Amino acid sequence: MRAKRLRFDRYVLDLDRGCLLLDGNEIALRPKTFAVLHYLIENAGRLVSKDDLFAAVWPNLVITDDALVQSIGELRRALGDDGPRLITTIPRRGYRFESDVSAVAAVDQFSVNAAPILAASGDEVPSPEIIVKVRTPLSFFTTASTDWRIGLFVSFTFAGLLAAGVLWSGIASDWRFLHVLGYGDRSAIKNPAIGAKPSVAVLPLVNQSDDSGREYFADGLTQDIINALGRFSALTVISWNGVFPYKGKPASPEAIGRDLAVTYLVEGSVRQIGDRVRVSAQLVDTRQGRVLWSARFDEALADVFALQDNITTQIVSALAIRVAQIEQRRVFAKPTESLEAYDYVLRARPAFQRPTRANNVEARVLLRRAIELDPNYAAAYAALAETYHIGASMGWAESPTATLSRAEELAIKALSLDHSEVRARVILARIHIFHQRYKQAEAEIERAIAINPNDAQSLAGRGNILMWLGQTDAAIEALEQAQRIDPDLNTIDRFALGLAYYLKGRYDAAIEQAELNLRESAGANFNRIVLAAAYTQQHRTEDATRVVAEIHRIDPTFDPQEFGTKFLNAADLKYLRDGLSKAGLYPAEAGATRPLK
Template identity: 75%
Template structure:
């Protein structure tokens, strides 16, 4: 028997390894090692230090750590696993690095910097019982921690562990039983957003053509809106307006257009949520840190960069930033001939997708990387028309129409130009700018149909057709076009808002609010038509404060949104604001002496919704109560 002194102590031991490490290495050795190092540097090692642990040793995929406190050991493990769950959101299932963790408390032998003994062996065996992303602890750990941390345990009984003489009672930590800060926030945001969805509300103007990537959420309690952290299973990303570093300041529209096209391309990936151009535009003139932008837009990632055009060359410098840590994940420099600007855009999108490890289908790739036109001059005209469609007025709508006609002259097969031109005619008809609204709608339908013959994946053409079908009360056709648009680009705010508008007229008001709010989350700057639909939906749910807020906002931002003034009068009256209602009614009669309340809202399929609207008209005295039609006659109109 040896008389040599052996140093011992009682300690908490944490053993961890990577589940499926051999498979991951076999599939992508360099990528797996890079991911593992990144996770350790950004999360694992930092948490161990925070909780005063000591890394005893590491293997290729494993780690042994000791803690003086068992409570700190478990708390550290929980924070690491929750942090890994958040970091893995962006990764396809087959590429995720997931740790298994075992924790034990026991007497150990110390030899230099290493530790040995049954206490260590039990921790290692418990790790083998843990599920990927999970934690398994011994009965002694459970007893010491119970009641000290906001977690629960699942008793899995006594386990016979390899090379351990006695059975060990084991427990799994229930990570889903507590309120993990980020995931719980996502769930709360998701349910709220599915009750007022989108971020998520997005009414993407012409450039918010969305993405099938990942993303979302807004929280609403009554009329208070609070942006949560990114929700759901899709990561959210914002592409900030690229800075124009060209010598010619007049080329600002080119830098904006390039940004918009990248937003639109990323928006077509179903694994990502992409914020609209309108959502990111304020940050063009408002400097903010990545963390501030992440909180403001509820996104985990952002892309920022600059564009310089010199002669026939284009240089783009871009970087991808993790807003939660302020860390640059990727940066690159792209330079191409102006004639290859679409290839440059494709390269940027491809790199972003690769870094985020987004799952991409072949159909999505084909849609995203299809070259829109061979004629750069035609493309330039389309870019110059975009600002007018984003902030439409009667004058700039006419200007945009002229630019788009010129683009079509240069390239008669340019689908996006036809779709945008169709939108100018639809806008003119909807906003009261057309001398013959019926003729303008017919022209819009003709142009949108032409666009789809050239490119059946053109989202804007389908949305315009959907609205035209809705005007003619062809509800099934309207719904089909809008749903096709959303299938192509799940992040298009116009599409989501179109869905909400159709649901509104069909009488599904709760679902309408979900879709319209989802659109607003992606694009806070809804266009006048979509914001009117949201205001009307709130009115029908008797949320008069919210209806008034949206109607007033519409009138402040869009001079021609007179339809919102009519709804505002009814909402004021229902909210017992008689003086405000009377003031608005006076203005309506002055601006349109021929206004007939009986013709307003006739698209409603629900007689109850129509009656509720007209009840507001009566209370506002938009027409004399005695002059209102009886219900039976009203139903026959």
């Protein structure tokens, strides 16, 4: 008979209750993170490859390395100082669990004194991995930064779709409340616990159009729904990158709810036939698998934005959530009068998810066309600003300063048209950081977070600023918070997280972030610099030498005197240069010591 409890070191893994215990107190873990730990423990002492873990924990799903790195990072944090010792990284191969494991009798001296923070079954208590706790009023970023994914806020057919699990209960009287048709079983819905925020995942809408080339349209609508819902402070919304692995993959709502630790799920399809759009959608309670609301819509394409109000109103009655009047106005704002301009913006979006020099230029062309069609389209200006910011950040611009100036002009133009344009504020904050104007950067990022508390790039920007200001612990907290909402952090934000880990002496974690970045963006040479410093601090001389050679080969003009000069804390800069000097990238300095963890 299989053991129900497994003891290792000072801990007990309770398989029946699905929890990790330390001295009888439960340590909160997400369901997938628990599964990763279980698999590692069952294979203690031997190398476990990433493929082994993907097959065991995420069977039949296409998952990026981010999901695994995030789970390993969560485990190490949960295990505190024991984490790096118990779970070791074998570079480019996998992980090894370093502890003896023994079975424990069903009843032993451990008793659970603390109520579980997160139940593997998907309890109504919101998951700490998703909830956005706005703790510090700081913001953003490093030398050159960008947001690879642009979440333009465009309200469309379900834009509030799940304001769905999210809305209503005291919306101001000036809001038109249309008649609710009342699909589904509303008797199953309970008011969320006081202080708990409903958590929602909007799955990629299925493209049922005859033209497979319209896939971008279905994805764009999904992204708009997610970004619209993120503006409601009473709701926690999983990012597009969090739900994308489920695109085209069969999985039950219960399984997805457990994987993402969400209570509600929106799923549906979109079909465009000529000048008409057909949308079907439903809201599901993942705990019970019950449909709470469903509807079908068949509207003229010209009415696609008006359709938002109709869908949102029908869902509004599904759950009782208070929504501020200003949030209503933001969600129901019409982004553009031109459907053709909107279509150009949707076509440009994929370039922001995995930018290359070529697709960045192509996106710029599409966005200029959108602006020609609607000169007052704020989201198009913000997206165009981002293409310039990406060009400067990735080293594609002949004159980075001039390119950033152009980005700044476009972002300011976007805000003059719509002061709630989140992407424009994030870009301005990144530009302020480039010029080391940290107060201005902080102000812009905090405005962005106030508008959309679920925007991962804004939250990551806050972490960037905290890092450069020398508040490394708070920076890591903010960046990890962003990563919980968006597991696929962009290259710059993941670089910032890796650098912050390095400053805290968490070299394994720093190496993981840098290596992951380089697998996805081989040209992002700045990651190799952190990698070289972390390798040499671990006395991995051979690996450090290899990376240093790559740095000089890719960028023969690399100037170590400039790297890291944005640090306001002299001790942080000194410690970074200590690693660089040991790696042979910087003249040796005396007196640099490892910072306290």
